[in-house]
Amino acid sequence: MYVASKLPQHLGQSGWVSMLPRRTPRAPLNGTVNADVVVIGGGFAGLSAARRLSQLDTKLKVVILEAGEVAEGATGRNSGFIIDLPHEVSSEDYGGSGDDSRRHDIKVHRMAIALAQGLADEKGWGKDVFDPCGKYNVALGKQGDKHVTSYAKQLDKVNEPYRLLDAKEIAAVTGTNSFTSAIFTPGTVIIQPAAYIRGLADSFTGSVRLYENTPALSFDRNGASWQVKTPKGTVNAGKIILANNGQAQNFGLFRGQLLHVYTYASMTEAFEPKRLGGQRSWAATPAFPMGTTVRRVQGDKGDRILIRSRYTYNPRMQVSEGAIARAGRVHDKKLEARFPMLKGVPMEYRWAGAMALTWNGVPAFGEIEPGVFAAIACNGVGATKATASGIAAAEAALGMDSWLVQVFKGFAAPKRLPPQPFLTIGATANLSMKEWSAGLE
Template sequence: MFVTRKLPQHLGQSGWVSMLPSRPPRPALDGAVSADIAIIGGGFAGLSAARRLSQLDPKLKVVVLEAGEIAEGATGRNSGFIIDLPHEVSSEDYGGSDSDARRHDFKVHRTAIALAQELATQKGWGKDIFDPCGKYNVALGPEGDRHVASYAKQLDKVGEPYRLLDAREIAAVTGGSSFSSAIYTPGTVIIQPAAYIRGLADSFRNPVKLYENTPALSFEREGVSWKIRTPKGSVKAGKVILANNGQAQNFGLFRGQLLHVYTYASMTEAFRPERLGGERSWAATPAFPMGTTVRRVRGDDGDRILIRSRYTYNPRMQVSEGAIERAGRVHDRKFEARFPGLKGVPMQYRWAGAMALTWNGVPAFGEIEPGIFAAIACNGVGATKATASGIAAAEAALGMDSWLVQVFRGFAAPRRLPPQPFLTIGATANLSMKEWSAGLE
């Protein structure tokens, strides 16, 4: 039997959720139900797994259990990038003997994009929810410029398209004069993550059933099936997909293998579009790892700027209001430095979002018990890697030996983490050093 020790907690008000109209949640599970496959977790991984299962076998009975309401957790706190190429632009990411492996990564990422694109086409979404506009990596100074130039050379080696922008050209995009250079890659999709995941959740029809506000409290072997207990009911299923990311550790799984890191974001009040030149919708990741992600979000009531930066190691999987406030002060400085013309525009929303990482950067994936399949640890690129992991878990649960399943099965096992207190000291120091190295970026 696997019993959870605690339920997820989420602090701060996500701007993505707050901008949307209210949505009545699906009813909580009340009573006993049965399914062919049960999925624990209603985020990118879990709902992508459910969609893939329904594609492969429309008659399959699938039950999805979400502890809270759809989009209220980490998924709705995401920055909204479904990337085909990595955020990081350091030269060691590409080229040399690793070129084939990197192309492998691109194909995995594009598998996630393909599922999202199919959903967007089916739902008839506009660019406010799903925008295949590409993304920018932006630099704020000479060191960042060197990283951008290095990235371009490595993309040449693997034959990926891009466009370099000088300070004037990126200013025409962002409306600000702070950025010194940028590189544009066309394959990324930017989404409104809360709207996207709500739309995915609401796309399901029988025999796929989604229960919200229904945390899994325990699961145990019962004959040839697994029985999942919830506060007011239970699910009996032949197979289970764990898609609850770091929360899997609360069931006693992957102990000593998952790093629990939180990242922070702030979003401004809506401002008049004419206050800032440039394009009204764009997305940029930083030239340096652990730098600052920036998005301009177009809305009917005006435009907003999203600033995401700051990372903390939180082994207990919870953050404080004070941590959000401290991160917010950093965001305010970064916002003012990048957009001095928007002086006086306040932040309206601030929030924290959880990530699960492994020391060696691999997912926690595979059949960990007979009939229990894990799609855990997105390692920081949640919309993309979690989607791909969910697709692979669905295929593996149906006994498929697809190309994607082979890729995920080919990853090494997550490395064991150092013991405490060395882990906390080392993780905290490492995050601080990387943020310090990013400097202005």
């Protein structure tokens, strides 16, 4: 039997959720239900797995268990980039002898985008939810400029399109003269992550049933099937897809293999769009790894700026209000440094979001028990990699040997982490060093 030692906790109010109208969550499970597949986790991985299952077999009985309300967890705290190219701009991340591997990764990423695009087309979403507009990588000085130039050379090697922008050109986009250069890549989709995941959750009807505020407390083999216990109910299912990311460790799985890292974000109050020139909607990741992600979000009541930076290692999968406040002070400085014309515009929302990483950067994927399939460890690119992992887990659970399943099965096992206290000392020092190296970026 696998028993949860504790349930997920989320601190801080996600601005993405707060900007949306109130939503009535699906009722929690009360009683016993039977299913072909039960999906534990209602984030990118879990809901993508459920969508793929329903595409493969419309009559398949699928139950999704979400511990809280959809979008209140890590998915609704995401920055909203479904990327097709590697997330970090550095030659070490993208180049060298790994060009074939990178092409491989790009194909996986674009399969995730294809699933999301299909949903957006089906629902007729506007750009406020799903915008295939591409993204910028922005530099804030000579160090970042070098990475932008290096990245362009690596994209040339794999014949990927891009556009380089000088300081004047990126200023025309962002409305500020703070950035020194940028590179634009067209394949990224920008989403309002809370709206996207709510829309995906609310798309399920018929044989796919979602139960919110229904944490899985335990699961155990029961003859030829599995039995999942919740606070007020039971699910009997032939197969389980574990799509609860780092929370899988609370069931005793992947112990000593998952790094629990939190990243932090702040979002301003709505401001008069005339206060900031440039385009009213754009998204930028940092030119230097571990730098600062920035988005301008257009709204009916004005525009907002999202700042995401700061990383902490939290092996207990908990953060404090103090940690959010400390990160928020950093965000305030980064906002003022980039947008001096917005001086006096306060942050309205601050939050933390959990990531599960592995030492060797691979997913925790596969059939870990007969009939139990894991889609764990997004490694910091949750919207893209968790979606792809969920698709692959769904196909694997139905016995498919697709190209995507072969890819995920081909990953090495997650490398075991060093013992404590060396792990905490090393992880904390590594994150601090990378943030220090990023400097102004």
